[in-house]
Amino acid sequence: MESSIWSRNAKSDVCHFLVAVHFALGFVVARFFLDKFIFRRLAIWLSSNGYAPLKMNEATQAKIAKCSESMWKLAYYATVETFILKITYHEPWFTDTKQYFRGWPDQELKLSLSLFYMCQCGFYIYSIAALLTWETRRKDFAVMMSHHVITVILIGYSYITSFFRIGSIILALHDASDVFLEAAKVFKYSERELGASVCFGLFAISWLLLRLIFFPFWVIKTSRFAFMVYDLVLVHYCILADHASTVIVSLSQL
Numbered sequence: 001m002e003s004s005i006w007s008r009n010a011k012s013d014v015c016h017f018l019v020a021v022h023f024a025l026g027f028v029v030a031r032f033f034l035d036k037f038i039f040r041r042l043a044i045w046l047s048s049n050g051y052a053p054l055k056m057n058e059a060t061q062a063k064i065a066k067c068s069e070s071m072w073k074l075a076y077y078a079t080v081e082t083f084i085l086k087i088t089y090h091e092p093w094f095t096d097t098k099q100y101f102r103g104w105p106d107q108e109l110k111l112s113l114s115l116f117y118m119c120q121c122g123f124y125i126y127s128i129a130a131l132l133t134w135e136t137r138r139k140d141f142a143v144m145m146s147h148h149v150i151t152v153i154l155i156g157y158s159y160i161t162s163f164f165r166i167g168s169i170i171l172a173l174h175d176a177s178d179v180f181l182e183a184a185k186v187f188k189y190s191e192r193e194l195g196a197s198v199c200f201g202l203f204a205i206s207w208l209l210l211r212l213i214f215f216p217f218w219v220i221k222t223s224r225f226a227f228m229v230y231d232l233v234l235v236h237y238c239i240l241a242d243h244a245s246t247v248i249v250s251l252s253q254l
Helices: 014-047 059-086 111-132 141-160 164-189 193-230 234-250
Strands: none
Touching: 014 111, 014 141, 059 111, 059 141, 059 164, 111 141, 111 164, 111 193, 141 164, 164 193
């Protein structure tokens, strides 16, 4: 039996979102130092092929900023994806979708899963602020802003209503594709076309398998199964709202 602090159980509470705020502030600090001392320098090195000096005109500066931004997102998504797979891999509900709702709403909430939720919520709170301030303003600004706001609402809702099993799986499914997308962008901005093509191909495959096949035909199908088995009116409304929000997020990224 596990005795680690990560296995300690708790109940979801609104007060836990103070941790998310602290995560958001921590991301601001981390982004500043990583940009200044690692990502920007690495972006310049990649863009110059490691030896040729760059002409730092406006276009080059913009490309370096975008490359650095994608490195930050790649580092984040790869880290949280590894973390959520590590803490859920040995859980019975990782492979058995029927376990998503068994014992709801009194399912155990381990500290590791609670921290994952607060980290994710904090990241998207930070992302809203970053999008409004220092990140490169793109044509899809409105789409990305709505995506971040919806994601914060979805994560908060899923946590408070104790749907953290299915919620963590949904977040893992979506973040996996983002790892390949941001890696492809880094290769593209640094003009490494082969790496960009490979990563875009992996992104397309992961999007198809995880978001367009596994998510609707396993995750949503399981929710419908739960309606018939438990016959709980509250579960009906909560899961429908949960999936509706997630589908909107998925469509906003197409």
